[in-house]
Amino acid sequence: MRINTAYTLFGLLSVCLAGAVITSCRGIEPITPSTGNEVTGGSEAGEVKGFFLLNEGNMGSNKATLDYFDYATGVYTRNIFAERNPGVALELGDVGNDLGIYGGRLYAVINCSNLVEVMDVETARHIAEIPLPNCRYITFDGGYAYVSSYAGAVELDPEYRRGYVAKIDTVTMQVVDTCGVGYQPEEMAVVDGRLYVANSGGYMAPDYDLTVSVIDLATFEVCNEIEVAPNLHQVKIGGDGMLYISSRGDYYGHQSSTWVVDPSTDEVVRELQLLQNSDMAVYGDSLYVISHSWSNVSLDYSTGYAVFDTREGITVTRNFVTDGTEEEITTPYCIAVNPSNGDIFLTDAKDHVTPGRIHCYGQDGVRKWSATTGDIPAHIVFTRKQLKSLDEI
């Protein structure tokens, strides 16, 4: 009797297991499709038809993804790259660090994949892949793309290693020249044939770099170095023609802040004190600055959503959100403003390991809509050409 029970039990367990194996046989995995959600009503698209958003994805997880928002339909679509490019091995790559549009092409700088992915802006289909070790940011001028890279050659001490800027011909997609700059260069901006490169020195903490390297694009050589502040990050050109440069600070005495450099004299004009800076965007005479920093003293984050008037030189508000919805934002990460209608886009990176959110605010600071993004939504570029749907390509 008991023996039978034993046999039966074993039999049952084995059958269950056999069942589990049969039902769960692995096939080849399908490509993860995009997911589209109508987040707002469709609207008369102005000059700007929509935007692309690059999600960084955590380092080592190969989870950089691309999203697209379409004004005409009001649809926010997550993860569009994989299904449009099934032949690109391992999808978009590891850590998306910058996004740009130039000459009908969409460029995504994929930092830990050491490449720039070049796509058609109307289809998001792969055109070319430009290998560039430890590439960070991209900007364009006169038919060339300029990409900053941490990976300069090691000279004597491997700890102190300068970065460089690569000059890429946007017709041939080849690197045609390089120019050494400071340590761990980040964002760049072009003013009057000169490229301003913010150097961070992020690999040498706490001995951060303090400088902006200025490259003369005619000779592609460094023509000046401007000492600004430790751990520089972003460079934006304000409505007043000045350069607005963010410093991440050194996490000790120096807080993150925003600096103004006059490109006509290459002099530091002023520091916008009390304007901590995680990300910024320019819209007309307004400079939108968001900040999110952890304090080991108060054991809390301090968060700001400021607007600085570049013409008047004053901070207009430290919180442009007027409907109280900023309370729902955990980790403000990226800001962008639609140049044609002034829509403000704010992303929330949450805990960095689950998908984030994007929120759209009107110029009145009232939230219009929200959508779920990929992991670490970080870089937005507005497009003047509507992305074709999957059936059209």
Add this chain to the structure above:
Amino acid sequence: MALALAAMLAGSCFFAASAQDRDSTAISEEKNWASDTTLSIDEVMVVATRTSQEVVPVQMLSGEKLRSLGTHSIADAIRYFSGVQIKDFGGIGGLKSINVRSLGSQHVGVFYDGVELGNAQNGIVDLGRFSLDNMESVSLYNGQKSATLQSAKDYASANAVYLRTKKPRFTDGKRNNWNIGLKGGSFMTVNPSVLWEHKISDRLSLSASTEFLYTTGRYKFTYAKQDGYDTTGVRQNGDVRMTRAEVALFGDIEGGYWRAKVYFYDSERGYPGAVVRGKFVHQDRQWDDNFFAQGSFKKDFAPWYSLQISGKYAYDYLHYLADPRLDVTAMYVDNRYRQQEAYLSAAHRFKPLRWWTLSLATDFQWNSLDADLRDFVYPLRYAGYGAAATAFEFGGLKLSASLLYTYIHDVLRASDAEMDDRHQLSPAVIASWKPFRDIDLELRAFYKKNYRMPTFNDLYYTFTGASWLEPEETVQYDFGATWHLIRSRGRFRGLDIQADVYFNQIDNKIIAMPTSNQFRWTMMNLGYVEILGVDAAAQGYFRFGPVDVSPRVNYTFQRARDLTDPTSEWYGGQVAYIPLHSCSVTLGAAYSSWSFNYSFIYTGERYESSANIPENYAQPWYTHDISLTKSFLFNGWELQATALVNNILNQQYEVVKCYPMPGTNFMIKVNFIL
């Protein structure tokens, strides 16, 4: 193919017959696996005792079974236990850490011959480092081991793995035993080993063992998508060169024993790293040196009083190098970490009445960490553990309760900051009941609350460390049953079944949170997780004519919900990398000098993040492994030859995203036993 194998397996369970346990009693062949009745306190005896005598859930693999399941390390074997996830970064050299009942790797204490292996730096023991070569048994205890004479640290983790090395045994007249082995196979692996056991006197014996391992760690892997890309690469920079040496003394005294051991491990390995688009090859390297010396003494001074003393000194050195001269994309990192640990424990057991036991244990531990990091604070930790426990036994009812007090005092040698002392109380209550006299059915339950202290990395790692962290708290509730059946004749010889339902809570879970950008993270007490689980295991023993067959089935269900943030869109999502269902099956068959083992592991679908969305979906994976051993007896010596084939279906799978696992691989092992 998978289907055919499963059917074969299912079939074999029906017609298979008879066995003697080759599993839980391998340590003492003379002892029938089911004959033992009392839970002996002697550590050595505990191993020989049928594991079901424990009142907490325990699983054990030992002897030949252990070696037939694991090709390289302890981690390979532990995968077959219920309730366990091994985080495996692939290959022989990749980190393999164990997560029991979803409480996290840092809640698993790993004990080597009775003394805990520490890692004050990150709290994780890499089980891939521990060889199966000289291992006698591996056991996993949920809650805590419930021996009445044990150190305070035996009470101090939520789950514990006990690794026990071989104790020398000499057949009549022999004074020396030799076991010379050579293993080799896939990934260009070469692994020679020597074990020498020497009988110094009737009461004193010595065991010395050493091994060397080299592997290139290279294997092919494939990533493919339906109607999409299909790319193949070779895993690189996964090479390992390792030397291990161990010398142990085993002494018997009246009413007790003493042990002493010296352990040395030296290795160099590459970090194979994540496989991502544009980067298949990494260059980071790591060098490790581990040394420890430990000893223990146990004596029953009177029928009512026993004493156990143990102590240890350990030194661990780690050097990590990422060199941009080898790969321009790398950030230069060149750091050396040195840890030291000193440990002393005294445990007393009083038995005032036949049915009543009282135990007291006090442990002291000292840890230090030096690292050539900038602005490093050079922490020292003084920890005191005090445990009081009592156990009652009335007929079929066993009750025990324990209370552990933990005191932590950290000193920062390179900082003026004063750290607050920490005090914690961890209670546990365990009960078991055998309701019937003639049916070997036992019901059990336990409750345990335990704390994990933040590690040195959590607290003091330059930039990310957060000295204000609170300990992580775990609460476990478990209800289970075991049932044993023994037959002395016929085809069916026995059956062990155990099943447990449990509910766990983890509060103040320490997780890394980004500060303002990807460069800066900090540790926070943020997480709250609830786990509802079922562990079930069945082991059968059959004898079919001259063939012994022993099938074993393990099943695990775990609903681990991340309840950290109620406002999150992903609130309540299944915790990353925890499958809802997983199971393993092993089937051992022995005939004369031949023995065969088949094993199967299935890990169900999982998500790589608590956001359970298609982007994070991970397919189930399963592997089939087989091994065949033949022994040849010559005049006075024995030759054992084993051939193993792992992942025979060549499944391309990952345990951790971006870390591909090896496809089909093989190994040949030859041992000369003298």
